[in-house]
């Protein structure tokens with residue numbers, strides 16, 4: 001995923017540089033190493049690519065009839081899906097979903113560490129609504145307005161797809177406020193600028209969940225009911241948005257419920273500072289590694305975490321097993 005993120009820096013290296021030198025895109029792929037990016041240089045000796053093979057393997061396994069790959073294969077004839085499309089439909093969940101989600105969670109931890117005052121109202125709310133003997137669940141969402149605001153602020157503060165994800169292009173000449181946007185122009189929504197405009201978000205670099213608390217003096221009107229544009233716009237909006245919003249909410253709420261997130265100490269017991277601007281390059285960014293101390297908030301909470309962790313492992317045991325394929329060896333001839 002890091003390699004994918006690295007390839008995704010506009011104007012830095014191929015294949016993104018093809019946008020700057022479009023002539024090079026006309027060279028047949030076979031003779032154009034700059035087009036290969038993450039993919040194999042030649043077709044696979046196995047007949048299919050990596051993600052198709054994983055999906056086909058899942059489809060052949062007994063049980064788990066609700067499996068997404070099984071669903072895709074069941075619908076294959078109806079929609080005339082080619083192997084490459086099955087590969088994309090299944091592989092995209094990793095490609096689009098894993099780095100974005102994990103980067104957002106690291107940003108959340110950085111915010112907790114850098115702005116500890118924002119944890120105090122969250123703990124007050126969680127202790128009142130949830131208590132120490134179980135972690136928060138989706139059923140608690142409606143009773144945890146500050147937690148909802150906290151997660152919205154994570155999405156706003158350092159939106160992972162900093163310029164709105166993949167480039168778009170109009171399919172015909174278009175006009176916006178009198179400006180001509182010629183057909184096929186590269187268009188990006190500058191999410192960073194939108195989320196850091198101090199008309200809507202005063203002191204934009206300050207992580208402040210109160211911006212999203214109804215009737216708070218820090219709240220400002222924003223076009224769009226969610227209050228942020230983190231997942232793009234229109235018909236190519238992130239198709240994993242609901243999953244990502246729910247997953248981020250649950251993870252952030254449980255992290256805050258369970259743990260003190262504090263400064264890590266150096267050898268002289270001095271707090272190690274963090275830099276809220278030290279991020280990676282790329283269309284999707286994440287904080288550079290930083291040090292933080294994470295400890296359970298109380299013994300009762302620690303016990304609840306262990307109890308729920310054991311139950312989760314038992315629930316997940318049915319999915320244990322190894323796939324026969326590895327990306328690192330898949331394209332190598334035996």
Ligand code: HEM
Pocket residue numbers: 092093094096097098100101104160161164165166230231232233234235236237238239240241243244248
């Ligand atoms: C915090 C997590 C995530 C963020 C911030 C995010 C953000 C985005 C953005 C900005 C786009 C581009 C939208 C556009 O072109 O206008 C996108 C596309 C996409 N996302 Fe996400 N995403 C996240 C998680 C996920 C997850 C968990 C999945 C699936 C499991 C997913 C699947 C996709 C797919 C398939 C596309 C391409 C949609 C298309 O081009 O039609 N994303 N995402």
